[in-house]
Amino acid sequence: MVVTERSERLQSEGLSTAPLKAVRHARGALAWLENVFLLIAVVCILGLCVVIASSVLLRTFASSGIPDEVVIVGEMMIGALVLPLAFVAADRGFIAVEIFTQLLGPKVQQLLNVLTVIVGLIAVTPITYAAFISVVDAFESGAYFFGLLELPKWPGHTLFFLGYFLFFIRLIDLAIHDCLEALGVIKRKQPKAADEVER
Numbered sequence: 001m002v003v004t005e006r007s008e009r010l011q012s013e014g015l016s017t018a019p020l021k022a023v024r025h026a027r028g029a030l031a032w033l034e035n036v037f038l039l040i041a042v043v044c045i046l047g048l049c050v051v052i053a054s055s056v057l058l059r060t061f062a063s064s065g066i067p068d069e070v071v072i073v074g075e076m077m078i079g080a081l082v083l084p085l086a087f088v089a090a091d092r093g094f095i096a097v098e099i100f101t102q103l104l105g106p107k108v109q110q111l112l113n114v115l116t117v118i119v120g121l122i123a124v125t126p127i128t129y130a131a132f133i134s135v136v137d138a139f140e141s142g143a144y145f146f147g148l149l150e151l152p153k154w155p156g157h158t159l160f161f162l163g164y165f166l167f168f169i170r171l172i173d174l175a176i177h178d179c180l181e182a183l184g185v186i187k188r189k190q191p192k193a194a195d196e197v198e199r
Helices: 005-012 018-061 069-082 085-090 106-141 154-183 194-198
Strands: none
Touching: 018 069, 018 085, 018 154, 069 154, 085 154, 106 154
């Protein structure tokens, strides 16, 4: 498991009452699952490198290529791009323009965080639902790509759905957390300064 400052921060936020302990454990499990998805995405990227490099070498030196390489690369790209979405959301690592928001107070920034997550949920919900319908259809129909290997479509559809489903769950988690934080129910622990860590 990849232990990052992000996952440690997510597990350490909040008060130490029994319900909030359960929430912290659930958030820790979610962070662990995000790390697993991130590692699968890394494997997909490494697989992409191997397939593309092998294809180039085979075309250069053997006048042949990997069968259905376009399909294989496309399916691996789904894993590489979609599986890390929840990890990035938890880290709040999406591209954001902060020219004006940094001038606003912390309370307004908390409300903007809530608004951001709610808009994200509105956008992600139909995509997640469509991905679920697509997975069910791929399994029921037994659809496959036309080509020499006749690769099935369900692995790519499943990766896409799982990535967006975990992303959806993380956005719900962030929406609840940000609302509680904006209302003052929970407080985020501030990161320790460098001189405090040394002591």
